[in-house]
Amino acid sequence: MFDLKQLQLFTAVAEFGSFSRAAVALSISQPVLSRQIKALEDKVGVALLYRNGRGIVLTEAGKILQSYAVALLEQAARAETELAALRSNPRGTIVLGMPPSVGVVLTAPLVQNFRAQFPQVSLRVIEGFSGHLLEWLVMGKIDVAVLYNAPRMNNLLAEPILRDELxxxxxxxxxxxxxxxxxxxxxxxxxxxxxxxxxxxxxxxxxxxxxxxxxxxxxxxxxxxxxxxxxxxxxxxxxxxxx
Structure with missing residues (x-):
């Protein structure tokens, strides 16, 4: 398993052709940069670059790794961007279960508020009695449920909403x-x-x-x-x- 940080440092050295210039660009010390590149070479078991009179030159193994490293770093950057977008504008589908007596009161305002806050998320509402909802929740058929007197279970997180009269x-x-x-x-x-x-x-x-x-x-x-x-x-x- 490659360390993305080491790959980032390696591609910087390859791009600048110099440990000193790469260290300045990355705002780290040259000894730290050298140790990270050496650790990467030890991990792959082959030399990735060598010094000549004009600076740093990639070995054949280094050229191969550079092509993969650039692609991996680009994919990682895209993944980070997409995940950040999901945090600010989540997508997907949420399945919510409610008892009919609760749904009569809660479904309409909940759907309206949910759509306003999470327009990219599809909300599916299922009605059922609390015992059935709990079973579906444990089995993963629904994502969240409103239950009467929800039991304490290690694999479920419960939050009290309100106390009601009978x-x-x-x-x-x-x-x-x-x-x-x-x-x-x-x-x-x-x-x-x-x-x-x-x-x-x-x-x-x-x-x-x-x-x-x-x-x-x-x-x-x-x-x-x-x-x-x-x-x-x-x-x-x-x-x-x-x-």
Missing amino acids: FLLGAKNDPHNLGPGPVDADVMSRLPMILPARPHGLRVVLDHILGSAGIEPNIEVEVDAMPSTLRLVEAGIGYTILS
Whole structure:
């Protein structure tokens, strides 16, 4: 493996035909330059240049290496330029996963802001329940996800966005006469509940909270789709929990 710095010094010596002139142009001392060229020759195992009365002359091996070194340095410079451009104006595709309940609120403003800040990046948004999103994230099918109660995992970086409240939703005519205001959690053991199945993130949170309080919810129907859940609630089939 070649050291790009050594190749840069070597091509400078070859171009100027003199250690002293190359050292001045590169703003380094001549002994340091000589040691770097000697190290390069030791690495390739052959002499690359020799001195004559008029200065520095490349050997046949030196001429071969010079042609490759110039090409390598040009490629490295192009790569550095392109990477710098990506840092200031990134390109590519980002796949973002969100639960439907979050997507209703977040998708439109997020896409608008993302396109304004990163016009060269294509954003793909996928909706799914937190359990599925976590699985896709671990498998590399998506790049980033918004999850309920994201678990701590060594191979994932998690940042809290906000704390949300949970609400009990029922039909407008309030079939079980719960009335306005807060209700006790144990009411879920008596009400017909419509909840998503595991591994939906909300279901996992509810099972943990209710289980620790010794409450077993009366689950009438499991539905893994928010629009269908809301229609069932509006029809008076049962109650549900949503943020």
